[in-house]
Amino acid sequence: MTLRQIRNIYVSRLVDLYPENEIVSIFGLICEDLLQMSKSDIMIRGEEPLTHLKEEIFLRSLETLLNGTPVQHITGIGHFYGHEFKVxxxxxxxxxxxxxxxxxxxxxxxxxxxxxxxxxxxxxxxxxxxxxxxxxxxxxxxxxxxxxxxxxxxxxxxxxxxxxxxxxxxxxxxxxxxxxxxxxxxxxxxxxxxxxxxxxxxxxxxxxxxxxxxxxxxxxxxxxxxxxxxxxxxxxxxxxxxxxxxxxxxxxxxxxxxxxxxxxxxxxxxxxxxxxxxxxxxxxxx
Known part of the structure; x- marks a missing residue:
């Protein structure tokens, strides 16, 4: 799967828990904080195939999100006033x-x-x-x-x-x-x-x-x-x-x-x- 396809899966499956703009933000935090992807990576590599490992991380994180777990508990990071706080x-x-x-x-x-x-x-x-x-x-x-x-x-x-x-x-x-x-x-x-x-x-x-x-x-x-x-x-x-x-x-x-x-x-x-x-x-x- 590609990054764009994974993002679309997030939007379709999380729609009952969050508004779409928040789902997109959550997806971005998974990309940046869990997989160390830059914002430019997210923007320009949307059609590139993901490695099997990254695909597994995305899908496993999605299942955890569906249980109601905050994305910050998945990444272990809360962004605040320009800093990354462990949470x-x-x-x-x-x-x-x-x-x-x-x-x-x-x-x-x-x-x-x-x-x-x-x-x-x-x-x-x-x-x-x-x-x-x-x-x-x-x-x-x-x-x-x-x-x-x-x-x-x-x-x-x-x-x-x-x-x-x-x-x-x-x-x-x-x-x-x-x-x-x-x-x-x-x-x-x-x-x-x-x-x-x-x-x-x-x-x-x-x-x-x-x-x-x-x-x-x-x-x-x-x-x-x-x-x-x-x-x-x-x-x-x-x-x-x-x-x-x-x-x-x-x-x-x-x-x-x-x-x-x-x-x-x-x-x-x-x-x-x-x-x-x-x-x-x-x-x-x-």
């Missing part, structure tokens, strides 16, 4: 919306030195590592400064540590196994960033099978009764600091509740929408 069943897959949070933080601090960063609920480390790399590249984060990553999962922290070593080896990262809900105090950091669990049980029906069945529940879900439990706890931990500054990724359906939470705790706040027009980010400070 697995213990980490959330980095998403484009979170890149917008990174850009907001970088824009806010483009003219200021940053000495310390804390990423709460780090998962693969995409937020903390991307920030550490970007600030170090801009010479506003020195090797003696601190980027700390918290996560409740030791397995996720192993992935984050590996990503930090590969992406930003010159940055001083530290990793701590920490359940933030059981934490009584944290040191003060210039920037605290978090993409905490925020999906309510009632919203599970909106999630794709590849999220529900394959990404870690502890990183995704909160109860319907107290969906802001993580946001509240993080703000409580920083409210006694001299200059608290927290950036959150938030539940798109709860911007007003987030505003009220921050206001009740005497924080100033700013909400922003993502590229899809959903309320997705919030900054809290004093």
């Amino acid at each position: 697995n069943k213990h980490t959330l897959i980095p998403r484009q919306e979170t890149e917008e949070l990174i850009q907001w933080i970088l824009n806010d601090h483009k003219d200021s030195a940053v000495n310390s960063i804390l990423d709460i609920g780090a998962g693969s480390g995409c937020i903390g590592i991307s920030l550490g790399h970007a600030f170090a590249k801009a010479n506003s984060l020195k090797s003696s400064h601190n980027v700390k990553l918290f996560d409740v999962s030791t397995d996720a922290l192993q992935v984050a540590r590996s990503n930090a070593e590969a992406i930003a080896p010159d940055v001083n990262f530290s990793f701590e196994n920490r359940n933030i809900l059981e934490t009584t105090s944290i040191a003060e950091y210039d920037i605290v960033a978090s993409n905490p669990p925020y999906v309510r049980d009632l919203e599970k029906k909106e999630l794709h099978k590849n999220v529900l069945d394959f990404e870690p529940e502890t990183a995704l879900f909160v109860t319907d009764e107290d969906p802001l439990v993580f946001n509240r706890k993080i703000l409580e931990l920083v409210e006694s600091h001299e200059n608290p500054l927290v950036y959150f990724e938030i539940n798109q359906y709860l911007p007003e509740e987030m505003k009220k939470l921050a206001a009740d705790m005497k924080f100033k706040q700013e909400l922003r929408k993502d590229l899809n027009g959903n309320w997705r980010m919030m900054k809290c400070w004093r």
Whole structure:
């Protein structure tokens, strides 16, 4: 078979799971990340016969995709902010919306030195590592400064540590196994960033099978009764600091509740929408 024929098979068999444009993107990730094919290879070699080995890899990957497995779990790679992050069943897959949070933080601090960063609920480390790399590249984060990553999962922290070593080896990262809900105090950091669990049980029906069945529940879900439990706890931990500054990724359906939470705790706040027009980010400070 040729590459074009394989692609057509992907489109016809995955159509009940994904829209066609997403299938084409998935196929591209299989080509690039699993088979190390360049974009030009994909474009100009569509009619060339595939080797038996490559054909087997494509077809085996297709069967795995049909089970609902995310393509990133097949390739082991999640693309985020220009980097390749290792991902697995213990980490959330980095998403484009979170890149917008990174850009907001970088824009806010483009003219200021940053000495310390804390990423709460780090998962693969995409937020903390991307920030550490970007600030170090801009010479506003020195090797003696601190980027700390918290996560409740030791397995996720192993992935984050590996990503930090590969992406930003010159940055001083530290990793701590920490359940933030059981934490009584944290040191003060210039920037605290978090993409905490925020999906309510009632919203599970909106999630794709590849999220529900394959990404870690502890990183995704909160109860319907107290969906802001993580946001509240993080703000409580920083409210006694001299200059608290927290950036959150938030539940798109709860911007007003987030505003009220921050206001009740005497924080100033700013909400922003993502590229899809959903309320997705919030900054809290004093």
